[in-house]
Amino acid sequence: MRIRVLGSAAGGGFPQWNCACENCREVRKENDAFHPLLQSSLAVSANEKDWYLINAGPDVHQQIESFPALHAGPGIRETPLAGVILTDAELDHTIGLLSLREGSCLSIYGTEMVRKTLHSTFPVFPMLENYCSWEWESLSPEFPHRIGTAEETMIVETVPVSRKPPLYTKSNKDDIWEVGLILHNEKSGKCLAYFPTLEEITPVIEASLKKADILMVDGTFWSEDELVEMGATMRDARNMGHLPISGGGGTAEKLATFPAERKILIHINNSNPILKMGSRERITLERLGFEVAFDGMEVEV
Template sequence: MRIKVLGAAAGGGVPQWNCTCANCLALRQNHPDIQSRTQSQLAVTADDATWFLINASPDLRQQLIDNSEIHPDPSKGLRNTPVAAIILTSADLDHVLGLLLMREFTPVRIYATRPVISILKKNSFFQMLDRLPGQSRWTEIEPNIPFDAGDGLTCTPIALSNSLPTYISEEDRASLDPTGATIGLILEGPQGARAAYLPALPSVSGSLKELLSTCSTIFIDGTFWSDDELQKIQPGTPLARSMGHLPISGPDGSVASLQALESTRKIYTHINNTNPILQEQSSERRAVEDAGWEVAWDGLEIAL
């Protein structure tokens, strides 16, 4: 199984178009100790031929262009793709807007939980995925029930939160069962190698920690360094935990909560543009690396 990080940033990317935080300024000034990153996107293959996308980033078009292994094959006709399916972990905009790029007359299978499918199908924008009869093939998945995605990849959804995206109306909230609104994924290849992908992690339970210990590699929510990271920059903005993101630092942050996973390769992804771990010489970056963590970058590839 090969896992490739096509994008490692949270919504907005790094630099964010309207931001003058220290990280965004450093990138615009070509500082050598920070890399630009596109919005969070993962690609997985179990046979080196067929690829599965985990979520659909707003930057998906450029990410597909930049990675030649996911290009169409001219020997297979005018319209084709090695992408067999997209697996959604939530209906958050930075996870689904890229779906609209898949409307170009090629069939696409979309795996998602019931609330995510309900939210997206209710929005007329996503009817553009059906420009041909049966073009979009929606497949419902459920937390804790493994499914065979095909071509050697098995996935198990992990229920993480029942919190719905903020853009959902009060009327729709009242009518939706939010169970499985945000999930993580256990990815398993044909030889049994396992990895976890949790780009939005609100908390770490004992059972989740035990499950993650069965994986050789985990990609974990690294959105914010501290709970009040945004408030320090702009008063009145929400706390990390209120947005469904467990911060990295602190006595109950993700570094402390997962420190027992000593034999597991631990990688932070979905990193906000304000997060100081993006600065390669920062004390925060040294702290996560000293604790045995890596910081994902666009193009990082793992072979299991």
């Protein structure tokens, strides 16, 4: 199973410390971390012919253009893109569906709460019903879902992450709104855990992460008060639904002893100093065995 990081950022754009001075321009030439980042998303394939996006952000066309395996053709409106798997109903993960309306045979996967939202509060499906005929496939934590062709499939497990609804809806907070995914390759017997958002590591999440061979987890913020100290917001990382990387009980401390072969941080906010090569924070992570995702990164599972 081949997995491509199409976007590694929590919100896209340049890291916060970019400026137009000559010194910074010179640094950017030698440092990939200063290039513009795309919204967090993966492309996954069990056979390298049929591809599935995990989440579809506002820059989905740019992401598709960046990866030749997703390019359309050779037939009219023929595309290797077979579907989209959604981890939640946040705009940063779903608004790109509007740009995929020419893909008339896509399968869209998500939880029941995501389905209801995309038919009501953010009515993507009603808006596109005259443009395309997509099929909806519901995901449930109770039942692993087989995705792919008859010859080559992957098994997708969904793991409850958060009851925090998107800001644009006032729907019930008792429902599960965000999930993580465990992607299983039946041939190799290995799996990857993808959790782009983590507000806490529950016993269920911990068990899921400990069985995965590769981890791709929430690296949005380095510290609890990162944006508060910058004056950008009054809400800290946990109030925004993200476990910070550093500090007691942070992602680095929690996952340092987990048995995964690779531990990769993804969904990284542009304020996060781990984007800066050679920073103290980046070196600390590397010494602990963590990697920082980048646009175009690939892994095999």
